[in-house]
């Protein structure tokens with residue numbers, strides 16, 4: 001039986017799609033790109049495949065998938081934000097990529113045209129759905145039997161132990177990371193979704209997925225981690241304030257990256273990002289889906 005649209009809707013997307021936010025997504029895409037390539041490789045993306053990238057944002061996961069499927073394959077990126085889709089299209093054009101196209105649509109009512117795809121993939125998108133299993137169940141209907149389903153989400157503990165974030169302690173980094181996780185939690189975003197990907201896949205009618213957690217481990221003055229945290233903080237500054245997590249004065253976003261960098265370098269800290277957890281499975285033949 002079909003699910004109601006309510007179950008497949010997203011909460012209001014808290015990060016917005018201003019041009020600086022789209023540029024931030026590109027930099028975040030570079031920061032986590034290798035970790036997503038590992039997932040796509042292990043999931044079995046291969047030349048000639050037709051792939052659907054859901055919640056594609058500025059298109060970075062679609063561009064990675066396009067490298068795997070090659071000129072004989074095709075990637076369709078879908079995002080509900082027309083400004084993200086226009087930006088992704090423009091990037092594809094500038095890069096001369098002919099095997100990627102982008103469509104503006106809400107995943108709650110998106111309809112795939114043509115044949116089912118060989119794979120549906122997504123990064124940092126299921127976290128925005130109150131019922132991720134319902135949306136995944138819907139997306140799986142667009143996949144061929146035997147096709148691939150692969151998703152990656154960050155584990156954002158509301159109060160991460162400082163010891164798992166840095167050693168020696170980098171207080172500015174720990175405070176900034178914790179603020180982000182708390183604002184997401186208070187905004188009703190499930191920061192623990194990465195740990196639930198197994199049950200979510202199975203509730204969507206898929207077999208138990210293979211899973212892998214990956215983290216960036218960073219140190220030194222040239223690491224991009226300081227900019228990454230500062231840019232996320234800048235994007236969610238209104239959310240930090242609305243949720244009562246911090247004020248603009250607490251955060252001092254204009255100097256945040258430099259303060260983290262200085263403290264980390266002075267104390268020779270090694271910093272870890274939250275784990276980016278990947279889950280992938282193949283849709284069963286004649287199985288439970290649909």
Ligand SMILES: C[S@@+](CC[C@H](N)C(=O)[O-])C[C@H]1O[C@@H](n2cnc3c(N)ncnc32)[C@H](O)[C@@H]1O
Pocket residue numbers: 009010013025029054055056057058059060061078079080081084105106107108122123124125128
């Ligand atoms: C954090 S961004 C991730 C973008 C991209 N996957 C990446 O990793 O670079 C999440 C994206 O999901 C999109 N999104 C959220 N809810 C959606 C929905 N209901 N339908 C389509 N896209 C949605 C947002 O517009 C946003 O661009």
